[in-house]
Amino acid sequence: MGREIKKIKHSLQDILKNWSFRYVLWLSFSIVSVMITVVIGMFMNFQYSRRIDELMEEQIAASVSQASVPLYSHIRSMLKASDALYYNVIREAHFPEDSVYDEFKLVCEINPDTIESIALFDDEGNLLEASPPAILNEWVDVQEEEWFQAAIQENENVHFLDPKVQNLYMASNESYNWVIPMSRAVQIHYNDETIQGVLLINLQYSWIESIFDNTDLSNINVAILNEDGETIYDPRQRLVSLGLEEDLTEIFREQPNKDGNFIYHLNGKQYLASSRTIGYTGWKIIGVGLDQEGSISSVKGRLFVLMLFVILLTILLILNVYISNKICLPIQELVLHVHEIEEGNLDETINVSGSKEICQLGFAISQMKYVIKNLMKDIVMEYEQKRKTELDALQSQINPHFLYNTLDIIVWMIENEQQEEAVKVVMSLGRLFRISLSQGKRIIRLKNEIEHVTNYLMIQQVRFKNKFEYFISMEEELGEMATLKLIIQPIVENAIYHGMEYMYGDGEIQINVTQQGEDIWIAVQDNGPGMTQEMVKALEAGKVVESTKRGSGIGVRNVQERIQMQFGRKYGLFIESELDVGTTVTIKIPAIPYESWEGSLE
Amino acid sequence: MxxxxxxxxxxxxxxxxxxxxxxxxxxxxxxxxEEVYRISVIVNDSEEENWEYFQRGMEYAADQYHVETNFITLYDGISQRKQNEAIAREAEGDAQILIVCPVNAQEFQEFLVENSLKEKPILTLKRKVQSDKVIASIRSDETERGKMLGEMIAEDAKEEETVWIGINNQKQEMYQEFCESLQETLQSYGIESNLSVWNEEEELEDVLERQETIFVGADTDTTKLLAEKKQETDEEKIYGNGINASIVHNLENGRINGIAVVDETSMGCLTIANAVKLLQGDKITDLMIDQYAIPSSEVYSKQYEQVLFPIS
Structure with a gap:
């Protein structure tokens, strides 16, 4: 069991890994909503069913009560009439001299809708008085009549007998009415004797029908049964006897003492029943109604309630979407920010709305981002510093080299007593150093760099006794572009030492500065002996060339490294050379106005 | 998601x-x-009182099943032609089903062949008619009833008593089987019987003066007339076939010694119930109604109470 639960737990965790937080939240809310709705729905359904049954039971009980009240009231009236006739009329009369016809007639006239006839019989079944006047039917033996025997045998009670066709008297016309005999034993003064007699009041059967006609019996079947479960009144009786309808009173026939409200089943249907005993008679008035549970209106009612629950559920699901969005969107926003940070975008502003915790989290991430940004800035600065140090180190490699060469020239000139030229060279050297210093700047204007190289060329021209001519061409506006300082001079130096040393007045060094697109190309061209391709490749690769001649490529490599370190690897030196033709070294730097550089990298 | x-x-x-x-x-x-059905009942009689018990059952069922009934008698003389006219008229009307007690089964059958009656379904009463339009019949076993009455007469009859059986000419065809069965039964008991067909009431003026001592009305009209003509001093025994208020009254007061009777109230009730079933799409079949031979002495018997004195 525990293993199974663990397995399910793991499976659930695996599933949850693939689901978004928002979906998990929505699904959880929705499951809870559905469960609550289902539980409430089931409870409501139960209550609804119970209420329908209760209403039906109440309706049946009310109908039974509604019918039983007038029935009971009429029966009490008849008992009172019977008592009045007996105690006030019959007991006071002396038969056969006295007549009670008028009193009988009066009672009949007072109750025209209830009483069919009143008759008084002696103990031998002889008719003493009757209202309306009637002749006994010769076919009928009064003493054998049930009502007569009941009154004689139980002379202290009033007896209500089962309905029957009125057959006691000869019918004056062809109509035969149904009556309910009500009989009681009476003491009669007859010829100075007191004998037992029977007072018979025939109640009209139609009187019972009229009571039910005035009762609301929609969807309810009512009947009156006697204490033995036999039918006194049942409008469906003939349909039942012909097999056209079910006998809904069967349960009462089988259990005559069953009373109150209850539910019973008959032929797969559920019925609600109510019964009430009518005092004095032993009769039971019953009402039976088909349980409305399965009726169309009941089903429609349930479906309507179900529809309301589905609407409620839909509203809850929409609310769940809203709530889960409200909770999760700030988190998702936060996740996006984190992704941005992951990708290195530290300038993203983190604005997180939502709950307190989410805001705190956003604030924390924001703080973290600033810390990272500062750290990175520090790292970059540190790197920049390091790079600058490296550049400075490279640059410092040039200065002694150049100074060595220049001093070499000046020494040579002084040795050859060329003082004027030496002065010129020294002056040029001074200007050269002034530009070299450039207040410690690494980036200078291109025109200054050109001026620097011009001074240098002038010095070298003196040194080489005009073995070569030099030409410099540059558009004036390019002079305001920025460049690393001292990048042309080493190239020119190499052109002089490797290309012009052995020329005899026909050497040429040409410097052309041009702009091509976003780049500036500085080409230093000489007509010296040129280099082999292997040497060209070695120089481009930054290798130090072992040579017996002056220069080993250190200057070229320094320029190359400095340019690439400053501007990137797409910039640098490009060497083209052909033996006995000459060499062209082209410097490629980006065309950036000096103003925009000034202060940015320095 | x-x-x-x-x-x-x-x-x-x-x-x-x-x-x-x-x-x-x-x-x-x-x-x-609850749909209110409209049903027309066309009988083979001009006297509504002969159908009083049937009508009670019919109205009771109509009330229970929410049916609007139209009960039509042949006030203008009993003939199949007149009845056919009434049937055609009702078929043209809004009746959803026609219930017919034919005057002459053969002629009614021929009428059905010639008339579509708007394809309205028909139920026949007391007679079986072979036709596609007739869905079912509600009737009683005429032969059995004749036998039942014959046996009752034979039980009461003294030696050498003879029986006169009278029948209205207009209903002769209808009760032919009953009369034949009655005569056969009487004959089987060795009782002689004569069947007399009458057209006018005057023909029965001196009927009780005849030599026969037992008189049988094979139809309600004859039974009623015989009972009316019997004097209190007369010793002739009268038996009848059928039921109406007058017959029951005379049975109760002893003028009529016994009757063979169909439970007409139940017949009326079952007729409407079956018609409703048919209209509701249920299948119905022929129905045979209970019948009884009731002697005068048993008139208040519990067994026959609902047949003779149905609660209205």
Missing amino acids: KKVEKYIFIACGVMIVILWILSSTDLILKEEI
Whole structure:
């Protein structure tokens, strides 16, 4: 069991890994909503069913009560009439001299809708008085009549007998009415004797029908049964006897003492029943109604309630979407920010709305981002510093080299007593150093760099006794572009030492500065002996060339490294050379106005 | 996941619409409306009183099953032609089903062949008619009833008593089987019988003066007339076939010694109930109604109470 639960737990965790937080939240809310709705729905359904049954039971009980009240009231009236006739009329009369016809007639006239006839019989079944006047039917033996025997045998009670066709008297016309005999034993003064007699009041059967006609019996079947479960009144009786309808009173026939409200089943249907005993008679008035549970209106009612629950559920699901969005969107926003940070975008502003915790989290991430940004800035600065140090180190490699060469020239000139030229060279050297210093700047204007190289060329021209001519061409506006300082001079130096040393007045060094697109190309061209391709490749690769001649490529490599370190690897030196033709070294730097550089990298 | 949510909301919407249609409209679930059926009953009699008991049962069932009935007698003379006219008229009307007690079964059958009667279904009373239009018949066993009455007469009859059987000419065809069965039964008991067919009431003026001592009315008209003509001093015994208030009254006061009777109230009730079943689409079959031979002495017997004195 525990293993199974663990397995399910793991499976659930695996599933949850693939689901978004928002979906998990929505699904959880929705499951809870559905469960609550289902539980409430089931409870409501139960209550609804119970209420329908209760209403039906109440309706049946009310109908039974509604019918039983007038029935009971009429029966009490008849008992009172019977008592009045007996105690006030019959007991006071002396038969056969006295007549009670008028009193009988009066009672009949007072109750025209209830009483069919009143008759008084002696103990031998002889008719003493009757209202309306009637002749006994010769076919009928009064003493054998049930009502007569009941009154004689139980002379202290009033007896209500089962309905029957009125057959006691000869019918004056062809109509035969149904009556309910009500009989009681009476003491009669007859010829100075007191004998037992029977007072018979025939109640009209139609009187019972009229009571039910005035009762609301929609969807309810009512009947009156006697204490033995036999039918006194049942409008469906003939349909039942012909097999056209079910006998809904069967349960009462089988259990005559069953009373109150209850539910019973008959032929797969559920019925609600109510019964009430009518005092004095032993009769039971019953009402039976088909349980409305399965009726169309009941089903429609349930479906309507179900529809309301589905609407409620839909509203809850929409609310769940809203709530889960409200909770999760700030988190998702936060996740996006984190992704941005992951990708290195530290300038993203983190604005997180939502709950307190989410805001705190956003604030924390924001703080973290600033810390990272500062750290990175520090790292970059540190790197920049390091790079600058490296550049400075490279640059410092040039200065002694150049100074060595220049001093070499000046020494040579002084040795050859060329003082004027030496002065010129020294002056040029001074200007050269002034530009070299450039207040410690690494980036200078291109025109200054050109001026620097011009001074240098002038010095070298003196040194080489005009073995070569030099030409410099540059558009004036390019002079305001920025460049690393001292990048042309080493190239020119190499052109002089490797290309012009052995020329005899026909050497040429040409410097052309041009702009091509976003780049500036500085080409230093000489007509010296040129280099082999292997040497060209070695120089481009930054290798130090072992040579017996002056220069080993250190200057070229320094320029190359400095340019690439400053501007990137797409910039640098490009060497083209052909033996006995000459060499062209082209410097490629980006065309950036000096103003925009000034202060940015320095 | 948004897709799943979309599907769930679509499903909820569809469910709400379906539930609304089911719960608040009659498009799918229809409330059962108690339809009032219209049924015409055309009988082979000019006297409504002969159908009084049938009508009681009919009206009772009509009340229970919400049926509007139109009971038609042949006031203008009893003939199949007159009845056919009445049937055709009712068929043209709004009656949904026709219940016919034919004057002459053969002629009625021929009428059905020639007339469509708007294809309205027909139930026949007391007679079986072979026709596609006739769905079923509600009748009694005439032969059996004749036998039942014959046996009752034979039980009461003294030696060498003879029986006169009278029948209205207009109903002779209808009660032919009954009369034949009655005569055969009487003959089987060695009782002689004469069947007399009358056309006018005057023909029965001196009928009780005849030599026979037992008189049988093979139809309600004859039975009623015989009872009316019997004097209190007369010793002739009268028996009858059929039921009406007058016959029951005379049975109760002893003028009529016994009757063979069909439970007409039940017949009326079952006729309407079956017609309703048919209109509701149920299948119905021929029905045979209970019948009894009731002697005068048994008139108040519990067994016959609902046959002779049905609660109205």
